[in-house]
Amino acid sequence: MKNKQTYWKTNLKYLVILLSIWFTVSYGFGILLADQLNQIQMGGFKLGFWFAQQGAIFIFVILIFVYIYLMNRLDRKFKNKK
């Protein structure tokens, strides 16, 4: 029982961290702060525009694979305890 609760709490912690990044790169950098970030030039891109049309999508993919890694590790840890 104790195990289950720690498992769930750790899962929720991962969710909060990953979803904060998800929110920041899309709604934050791609929308709310886009005009400010557009003052910064990265290669041929204005940074805010790049986040909205490229960067956010790359980071979304990375976020899911990080979550897969974290949860597989967590699953293994709790299986061993049993």
Next chain:
Amino acid sequence: MELQYWIWIAVGLSFTLYITIAIASRASSTGEFYIAGKGVPPIANGMATAADWMSAASFISMAGIISFNGYDGSVYLMGWTGGYVLLALLLAPYLRKFGKFTVPDFIGDRYYSNVARGVAVFCALIVSFTYIAGQMRGVGVVFSRYLEVDITTGVLIGMLIVLFYAVLGGMKGITYTQVAQYCVLIFAFMLPAIFISLMITGNAIPQIGFGSTGSDGVYLLDKLDGLHRELGFHEYTSGKKTILDVFLITAALMVGTAGLPHVIVRFFTVKKVSDARKSAGWALLFIAILYTTAPAVAVFSRTNLIETVSNKSYNALPEWFNKWEATGLITYVDKNQDGLVQYLADSQLNELKVDADIMVLANPEIADLPNWVIAIMAAGALAAALSTAAGLLLVISSSVSHDLIKKMIKPDVSEKGELIAARLSAVGAVILAAYFGINPPGFVAATVALAFGLAAASFFPAIVMGIFSKRMNKEGAVAGMVVGILLMLFYMTKFKFGWFGGGTEKDWWLGISPEGFGSFAMMVNFIVSIAISRFTPAPDTEIQKLIEDIRNPDEE
């Protein structure tokens, strides 16, 4: 060789492939028909989800829409990819652990009520039908454009193909045809994109070419911004829409994606919980290949279009211009009789109209690619439309045969009877969808985009709270779903079809467009659900145990 022959060969070969796969993997039980017997490997499921998800609109229209809207087109790019993060983190693993057949299954069991199940079936049918009619139309349009048959014939051919493999193969057949369709469509999309990128920037990777310089040494995006300013258009890299509206539309598309039944059900088809997470990762990776290329294609073709036509003599334009002019997708009227093409933002002086679809369709000719590439594009566009139509069809048929007949009307139906009912309702749904494809009611085009708002306003809160809140009960969830979907239907019919007194952009609540309103309706759903659940009894221990079980990934 003649283009028409190439097209018939490419389309014929790809259809033979789909049908062969369907025969090899036909379903023999309801478990195989609804969820492919829970045996799909994660990478295959990722490809199938990607094909399921990317429709004819993603393939043909999206790059063009972005190319005409610049930064504002970002709502589609972020909105239609960010939803997979929500799916992977908040929904897919838990719904897979729950391990039944459909989304209404989950809602009905978790909220211990057939009323909740019925409301969920109603929402699933509304969302799926608005979507599938658009897909059948898409199939017809692609056929008529490439194979020179009329739209009705095109819809009928598409209908027969989908009917064959969806009815025979069920989810199992659909899954493996979708894997094949993904391969066809991504190859067809990337090939011309890579050549255009090489032609314009010298870099073979469109995502990098996008931020590179053209042959004149100026960054492509800076050049495009400059061209736009010159011709009076809005600067490409900044938006016209308000920040609030961009925010809300993106949110509605993201949450709507995560709430679409035909996408969710794909995660029921894998062996275990960890596979559900993996499939979501693969799905988004496969989708991202197209979604990060599309904005690059948008910029390449936009720049190329302006440089090719603006202030050039009409008689000296390249061949592809006249070819597409003949289809009516490009129109040119020489208003000031100077023989030059004036392409301007000012509609009084502008002489050129360009359909958004041109940006993808004309790519092979602009890059001067051989005819077989065009043939592969035709096969790719059909793959995109057919795969999405088949996925939706399955949701409709399982809603009827499983949720309505088996769970609500006639619980004692035999497995064999249910399978027959599933196949019959698939046939019924195809015929209805084909009818709407041939005689599209005016509202179809307007509502496809709004299907996301409907899904966001109805399913998403009920499913998420069903997993993450043990306190959420049937009263709260049902009230939330009903209020959410009615509010969304009200707003969309009011501002899109002029019901309830209608209204124009000025009357939008807080300046929110109907496309972005789904986010607002979703918030209302959450608030209503939570408020009502506080004043009504908590779910009993049976349900508490179900929730505990969903959260625990181990199969006992």
